[in-house]
Amino acid sequence: MTAPAPTRYFPAPRTARFCSQCGSPIRRGIPDYDNRERDICDRCGAIHYQNPRIVVGTLPRWQGKILLCRRAIEPRYDTWTLPAGFMELNENTVQGAERETQEESGAQVEIGSLYTLVDLPHIGQVHMFYLADALGPELAPGHESLDARYFDPAEIPWDELSFHSVSSTLRHYIEDSKRGVFPVRQYALKTPL
Ligand SMILES: [Zn+2]
Incomplete structure (x- = not known):
């Protein structure tokens, strides 16, 4: 069975x-x-x-590891993602990022600085990821996640990641970790997958 075309999941x-x-x-x-x-x-x-539409998420860290969630929903069922989702009305971006992290992983996090701001003009979305620090190791994946766990940077499942905005955020993070400096990264992607 061939995978459905991405446009099925990202309609105009x-x-x-x-x-x-x-x-x-x-x-x-x-x-x-x-x-x-x-x-x-x-x-x-x-x-x-x-x-x-604005998608807000986090890159949560705990003792040098990075939290990823395995998606239980389409699009990109059964791939690993940073916790993220559509911003709701009557919340700000930080609140949305914290809410999505809690819903998808159960992690309690302290939101840090904005890290990536990714334009996806072809699907009419903007993705924003904040750095975040977990307040403890406990996880309780919600119904949108099959699993949630912390990965050592060397163990990130690069071939099983959900979206380009997620993989590019992780690539920037691992590169920036070498210097310990995390400037805001703003860029555009042509395709979501
Ligand atoms: Zn009318």
């Missing part, structure tokens, strides 16, 4: 066919005073803007 942002305000069919078009195509409802006049 536009999925709605009907206006969420009034239920009428919507059309694509460029509104007045705009220069991009939007979803427009001619009946009620609503313009349904869509913008990138």
Whole structure:
């Protein structure tokens, strides 16, 4: 069985066919005073803007090891990832990163500085990873994780990682660990996988 195309898991942002305000069919078009195509409802006049979504996560550390979670959900079921997920309304990025870490691994962490800020314009996402320090070794993977454990940097399963934003964050981290200096890394990736 061949793996499904990545686009199946990362659909283009536009999925709605009907206006969420009034239920009428919507059309694509460029509104007045705009220069991009939007979803427009001619009946009620609503313009349904869509913008990138933010994924927040952490690179949690405990005694020199790095926490990874084995995904129990698609996309990328059964691959190892740093704990991360979509930011929710009414939380800030640090709170979101801490919440996702708790939900996926059970780890209690103290969030440190922002480490990677990764643009993924082709799927309309921005991924942000914070350095974090675990307050203890205890883990309790939630329903989104098959497993969670700390890896020595030399044991990271590079061939079984979930996303480019995760593998690139880990690569930067291991490289920066040699000097013990972790500047913010901002870059763009062309594909999520
Ligand atoms: Zn409408």
